[in-house]
Amino acid sequence: MQRLAQYDVSRQFLTRKGQIGAQYIFGLLCAVAMVGLRTIIDLGAPTSGPFALIYPTVLLATLYGHLRAGITALVLTFLWAWYFVLPAPASFAFVDPTDSARVLLNLSCCIVLIIFAEAFRRVAHSTVEQVREAADRRLTLLAELEHRTKNNFALVASMLEIQKHRLADPALHQPLDDAVGRVRTFAEAYSNLDLEHAGQSEVAMASYLNVLLDRLEQAAVPANVELYREIEATTLPREIAVAIGLYLNEALSNCL
Template identity: 40%
Template sequence: MRRVGEIDLPDRLAPGIPAWVTQIGVGVLCACGGGVVRFFFDLVSPGTGPFALVFPALILATLFARWQAGVLTAAISIFYAWRVVLVKEGPTAASLSDPTGIHRMLVIAAASAITIFIAEAFRRAVRHAAAERDREIADRDLFLAEFDHRMKNNFAIVAGLLDMQKRRAEDPATVAALESARMRVESIAQAHRHLYRGGDRLGVVEMGDYLHQLCGALAEALFLSGKVTLVCEAEAAQVPRDRAVSIGLIVNELVTNAAKHAFVGRDSGRIEVTFRNRDGGGWTLGVSDNGVGLPPTGAALSPGSLGTRLIDAFARQAQGRLHTESGPTGTRVTLDLHA
């Protein structure tokens, strides 16, 4: 019903059609519609409730084309009921010379005026509420755009500071740690960029586009050339923001670890990132390589290492379960995610 009150035909059809023309058209149309319904009622029960259909017709006219259309509809409908319907009850029923007939018409006219007043008040209240809603949406969109712009700048500043510090560092371990931190910031920034591309749903990230862009950024940052290729196959999926960030951080850690440790002593290799929709709901993330496999200790993914602790923490945040398979032909890490 609220949506009906938002439809203002004089506004929608202007300036092509003047407002008064629209109001007359709607008033006549509603009155004629009431007359047609009255005709079918008369076939079953002639003359029953002669003024009953006046009120639905004038309410519709008022809601769609303001009180002027409601007044016109009421005038036509009351005249029709008086001159056409009541005449079947006898000549005196449709005569204003009888005090009863005068009182009857005055009551109907007063009831019609009250109904038009209430319908017009409702229409204006709905229009006012709709205008307030549109203003709030516009303000929110402006705020989100400003927030998005500031967050992008903040991420860029943090990444730039880490990169600058990395360039000044001389210790290889410090350089590697700063680069890892920069890539983690970049992973979060990528998820943030896709947060406002979630279509009609706010707070979700389109994982297909997100992972493709993230893998592209990782390939560039890790200086992967033709010798070691990074392939991403991600299906379209709408994932809540917080879980998407955690998934992106897991991909960042696993791809970085594979690029650094999986191809020691080899000239070529392949890292593959997959993201699939599961039947029945949920998703499956897979990161695999065809490298040398995981050594028992001392590697980034060995038990107790920082890389392992981070990946386990991100998996819990993503509400998923990790499975790792490793051997001489490579390593595959799978994250099962429930919807």
């Protein structure tokens, strides 16, 4: 239903002429479809509701084919219904004197319908574009934030390495090595997402956490300690996956 609401017959054409041509053709096809359906109805109920099918036809043509398609469908279907369906058939003459007012009223209603349908289509299209642009900006900012976060982790690890080399007492090297390992694990939590889930909004948690736990075991878990894992195969948004990875790293580091 969401795809149908965003459908546009001219979107796939790159040139302006192609888009305009597609709109006129779509209006023509809508008119032909209505004429075919009306012909079938006339087999059982001739001349009944001559303009009834024009309204949904014009509405669909305008919503999916723009204003040109709606006007094309209106002109073709209205003239056809007036000439072939409205008494007298095969003539623009009126059998009933009140039919002229009925024709004018139906035409006015169809024009109002086209105007509102086109206005609604433009507002809906503009809203969808605004939402899409906002989502693109959010993804861009999130990618930049993750990139800067990884760089900050790398910078902190480098500073700790420099500080370790400045210390003459080897007994102080081990705490700094532990700190560097934790910082690098934080950075790898982001790097793993970028390498394996680039361009994806959802992260497969089983593979992500398995890789993260492997690196944690190598960096911070003693050789005599073995981690037991039971991870459900599920997916989560990238932001939540990163938060879980960082929390898991901190929790295990504090326990060990």
